[in-house]
Amino acid sequence: MTNDMTRTYDLVVFGASGFTGRLVAEHIARSADKPRWAIAGRNREKLEALGFGVPVLVADAHDRPALDAIARATKVVCTTAGPYAKYGSDLLAACADAGTHYCDLTGEVQWLRRMIDAHHERARETGARIVNSCGYDSIPSDLGTWALQQEFTARYGHPASSVLALYGETSGGLSGGTVASGLQTATEAGEDRAVRKILANPYALDPDPTAARPAVRDESSIGWEPRLKMFTAPFVMAPFNTRIVRRGHALAGFPWGPDFRYREVMSTPGSARGLAMAVGFTGGLGAIAFALKRPKLRAVLAKRAPQPGEGPSAKTRERGHWKVRFVAEDGIHQLIYVAADRADPGYGSTAKMLGESTLCLALDPLTSEGGCITPSVAMGAPLLARLQRAGLTFGPAS
Numbered sequence: 134m135t136n137d138m139t140r141t142y143d144l145v146v147f148g149a150s151g152f153t154g155r156l157v158a159e160h161i162a163r164s165a166d167k168p169r170w171a172i173a174g175r176n177r178e179k180l181e182a183l184g185f186g187v188p189v190l191v192a193d194a195h196d197r198p199a200l201d202a203i204a205r206a207t208k209v210v211c212t213t214a215g216p217y218a219k220y221g222s223d224l225l226a227a228c229a230d231a232g233t234h235y236c237d238l239t240g241e242v243q244w245l246r247r248m249i250d251a252h253h254e255r256a257r258e259t260g261a262r263i264v265n266s267c268g269y270d271s272i273p274s275d276l277g278t279w280a281l282q283q284e285f286t287a288r289y290g291h292p293a294s295s296v297l298a299l300y301g302e303t304s305g306g307l308s309g310g311t312v313a314s315g316l317q318t319a320t321e322a323g324e325d326r327a328v329r330k331i332l333a334n335p336y337a338l339d340p341d342p343t344a345a346r347p348a349v350r351d352e353s354s355i356g357w358e359p360r361l362k363m364f365t366a367p368f369v370m371a372p373f374n375t376r377i378v379r380r381g382h383a384l385a386g387f388p389w390g391p392d393f394r395y396r397e398v399m400s401t402p403g404s405a406r407g408l409a410m411a412v413g414f415t416g417g418l419g420a421i422a423f424a425l426k427r428p429k430l431r432a433v434l435a436k437r438a439p440q441p442g443e444g445p446s447a448k449t450r451e452r453g454h455w456k457v458r459f460v461a462e463d464g465i466h467q468l469i470y471v472a473a474d475r476a477d478p479g480y481g482s483t484a485k486m487l488g489e490s491t492l493c494l495a496l497d498p499l500t501s502e503g504g505c506i507t508p509s510v511a512m513g514a515p516l517l518a519r520l521q522r523a524g525l526t527f528g529p530a531s
């Protein structure tokens with residue numbers, strides 16, 4: 134299969150007219166890499182009005198022949214047309230078939246499981262690197278854990294046997310597409326027992342999700358992290374990010390050992406105010422989970438939340454920031470590692486993460502095989518270097 138200079142474009146941004154897609158396209162347009170690129174989506178007028186001055190390719194997310202034509206014209210497709218369970222399946226399939234590298238922003242476990250089952254083997258045959266979840270979900274978790282394990286191994290001669298990631302000090306907003314994706318997952322779970330079973334499995338995205346693995350569970354209550362002296366609360370994206378980290382570890386052949394444990398929580402300061410925050414986050418998450426299980430409350434949430442195409446203002450995005458602390462241990466040694474950015478997580482920072490992932494897949498010499506793989510498995514060190522150059526922090530706590 135070909136994925137070489139015979140392709141017209143280095144990369145295509147599909148869904149560039151959406152809230153996140155436009156930010157990703159702006160990141161690509163500013164890049165010093167100067168790729169050969171195009172934007173794509175279903176509405177030519179809307180795409181041309183964006184003013185990027187690059188070719189516009191038109192395809193509806195359900196028009197397979199038109200998607201095939203796009204996939205064959207480029208080395209990489211980056212897509213922000215979500216919810217992916219609604220708009221993503223045909224494009225991912227087209228890329229797997231055409232040997233075209235692909236990256237997205239999905240946080241939908243059940244959809245990703247379906248795509249792995251349907252297309253992982255085909256993508257291995259064609260050499261297509263299908264790299265899901267290249268935004269705030271799940272690059273800090275996936276690449277952060279990979280990078281800290283490189284550091285831990287360099288310091289102590291072997292990897293850490295357990296990692297706890299604490300998401301804290303975060304400020305940003307939500308877009309319509311993100312809300313729609315959460316509602317999509319909740320709706321599917323409400324209607325289908327098999328989906329509920331997938332969502333409940335901590336190893337749902339492993340190559341073999343039924344294989345015997347160490348018992349782990351998602352955090353559901355307030356806790357205390359003695360090493361950092363911080364309170365902890367359940368983290369809303371942990372049920373997705375942890376599955377990606379575990380998939381990456383399994384795809385890499387379990388380099389951190391068969392008993393490696395990865396967990397994720399939110400952190401709040403170790404003060405009375407921090408305790409109140411942890412109580413609020415835990416209660417709030419419980420209330421949202423309760424509402425999402427009820428169709429009538431889901432409809433109310435959908436009405437009140439940002440609509441497709443809407444998202445946080447430029448001011449909110451500029452003031453945004455995020456920080457993840459990782460506590461890694463081997464029973465003797467301990468390493469505190471940090472991933473952070475001074476941009477709002479879901480949009481400013483996600484545009485950097487997805488934009489740099491796209492450029493990395495298109496332009497950097499990578500050695501990974503094809504398949505449905507995680508960002509760290511696909512791009513490891515080259516992506517880490519790119520993100521650090523783009524202003525993100527990945528490194529030991531000072």
Ligand SMILES: NC(=O)c1ccc[n+]([C@@H]2O[C@H](COP(=O)([O-])OP(=O)(O)OC[C@H]3O[C@@H](n4cnc5c(N)ncnc54)[C@H](OP(=O)(O)O)[C@@H]3O)[C@@H](O)[C@H]2O)c1
Nearest residue numbers: 150151152153194214215268269270308310311314441442
């Ligand atoms: N992982 C993360 O950290 C992260 C962060 C941000 C967003 N996301 C995810 O990214 C996705 C997009 O979010 P968003 O807020 O940017 O969404 P959005 O503003 O609603 O944009 C959706 C895009 O999909 C396109 N689209 C919809 N239906 C289509 C169809 N039938 N054919 C072709 N294109 C179609 C829209 O085109 P039109 O403009 O023509 O309607 C638009 O370009 C969501 O799944 C969200 O969860 C993830």
